[in-house]
Amino acid sequence: MHASEEPSRWHKTRHWLRREALPLAVMILLMIAARSSFANHYHVPSGSMQPTLQPGDRVVVDMSAYGLRVPFTERIVVARGQPQRGEVAVFDSPHDGTRLIKRVVAVAGDHVDLRGGHLYINGQSLAADQAGLIERFDGRSARLDLNDGGGPDLTDVVVPPGKVLVLGDHRGASFDGRFFGFVEADRIYGKALAIYYRRGEGFRSGGGCSRVSHANDLFARTPGQMGSQYFSGRRPRAGGPSGFRADSGMWLERRDRGIVSVIDRFRRSLIHRGRSGWRYTRSL
Incomplete structure (x- = not known):
């Protein structure tokens, strides 16, 4: 039996x-x-992108924005364009491989000047207001935080072919391209789309996640003009600026709402099932 x-x-x-x-x-x-x-998320570890992004924010990232890659590799099988000025891109730092999110401020061939935190691209100021706290990139806008000054200046820097220059919106407190140099355009993984979770507010909803039109990036204080040192051939000290915390800021736009919608529906299903005390808070 x-x-x-x-x-x-x-x-x-x-x-x-x-x-x-x-x-x-x-x-x-x-x-x-x-x-x-196709789609991933990014956890903001510090206040580098305040006021738009707060510490603890979780952000939807379109991993196919610049090309469809073979899963788990960097090989692009279908190209979808190059990063554009004003977009906030996800990439690994050329300095130490840390995953970062920064704003693309200049692309191949651009002549860049940065004076007191204010950008000039090809001789044109990007300031969109009298105080110079809002910059406009080809229809996209970014709000700056200059409370800690403008950080290292740049003078007549030319972006090489196949590269981009990334900066933080909190110009006086950001470890960015002024320290680690240019970023390979084809090494940028994705583009931020929306915040889907914020501490104190919970998960965001209402026809999709919250779109953000500007962002700020925190940049630890540092003495001297370390950014100019990089572009003049003198490398900054190995540890980066004092107080640096690896993180980055993002400019979030409405493109690829399908990706946001899928993640939003997945989040709703988890809330409906009552997983781990998740709670729906409010629509934006």
Whole structure:
């Protein structure tokens, strides 16, 4: 009797694996692959992008904005364009490989001057207001924080082919391209789309996540003109500026609402199931 029960149990187990476990494993694998190639999220570790991004914010990132990649690799199989001025891009720091999010302020061929935190691209000021606290990039805008000064200046820097220059919006407190130099355009992984969670407010909803039109990037105070040192061939000290915390800021736009919508629906389903005390807070 015992011998006859064993094949029956194995048959049931195999049947369960085929019907339940295998589809679940495939779904998990597809979700992981989608995060690598289509959409992911970024956790803001500090106040580098205040007031737009606060510490603890979670942000939707379009991983296919600049090209569709083979999952888990950097190989692009379908190109979708290059990073543009004013966009906030996700990339690994050329300095130490830390994942960062900064604003693209200049692209290949641009002549860049930065004086007192104020940008001049190809000889034109980007200031959109009299105080110079708002900069406009080809229709996109960024609000600056100059309470800590403008940080290191740049003088007649030319962006090489295939590169971009990234800066933080909190110009006096950001470890950015003035310290680690240019970023390879094809090494930029994705572009920020929206904030979907903020401390004290919870998950965001109401037809999708919150779109943000400007951002600020925190940059630790540093003496001297370290940014100019990089572009003149003198490298800054290995640890970066005093008080530096690896993080970055983002300019969030409305592009690819489909990605935001999918993540929003997934978040709603988790809330509906009551996972881990998640609570829906309010629409934006």
